[in-house]
Amino acid sequence: MRLTSFTDYTLRTLLYLAANRDRLVTIQDIADLHVISKNHLMKVVYQLGLSGLVETVRGRNGGLRLAKEPKEINIGALVRSTETDFFMAECFDREADTCPLTPNCKLKHTLNDATRAFLAVLDQQTLEDMLPATGPESKPVRIMRMSAKK
C-alpha cells in the first residue's frame, strides 16, 4: 500500500517550505535536494499554487513560499486533495469492476472503513505538527544539498 508519488512530493515540498520560511525557495532547490525530476515537481507546485497553499514571487530573485501558516495546513485534507482516488480494490472503480460478488460483498465496505480510519489519523495533524520540535533540547534541522539529477 502506497500513497502516490504526487502526494509524497507535495508533502515534502510543503515540509521544505515550512522549514525555510526565512527565504524564497526555488523548484530547483527542492529538485536537487530530493534528487527528483524538476518537471514532476513543477506539477506539484502548480497544484499547490491553485489550492492557495504556496505563492510564487516572480523575478530574478524570485521563488516560492508558503501562503498559509503551517498550523493552518491539515495533513488529512491535503492527502485527500492530492490522491487521485482511494480505490483500494477493483470494485471501487465502477467502470473497471467486473466482480460478480460486488452487490453482496462486504469487502468494499470494510476497506472503506479502514481508509476512513487512515485519514482520521491524518486529520488530527497539521504541517506544523510534522516539523521538528524547536525547543532548546531539539537538534537543529540540517538541510544538506544532494548532488543534483540533471
Place this chain on the structure above:
Amino acid sequence: MRLTSFTDYTLRTLLYLAANRDRLVTIQDIADLHVISKNHLMKVVYQLGLSGLVETVRGRNGGLRLAKEPKEINIGALVRSTETDFFMAECFDREADTCPLTPNCKLKHTLNDATRAFLAVLDQQTLEDMLPATGPESKPVRIMRMSAKK
C-alpha cells in the same frame, strides 16, 4: 492510495472460493469471472497454497478449495502478508530515501500511525464477515460468468 493488484486478486480468489465451497474451482473459472490474467492468478494461488489457505486437488476433475474455514482467515493478517510493503512515502525506504528532513521529520511517524489504524480495522474482520448474509431475508449470491479474456 491503493492496495496492490496482488492483494486485490488474493482477496477475490478467497471470496470466490468461500462462496463456492460445495465444489472444486479452477484457476480458469476465477480468471474468466474477473477477466484477469490466468498467469497473474497462478502466482496468487501458489502463494495461497504456500500459506496454507488454499489446497489443490490434482487430476482431471481437480481444482482448488479453501483449506481453512472462512472465519479462520483474518483480513488484516492476509493484507499484511500480500502487500509488498507499507512504504507510504519515500522516507520509509532506507535505500531510496534522500530526504534530509527524515531524521527530525514527524511525517513518517504520522503515516505509520495512520497505516496501523487502517490495518486495525481489517484485523477485526475475517473472510466469513465479507460474505453475503445467509439469513432468509438475504438475496442469494449470483455468480455470473463474464466473457473470458483469451
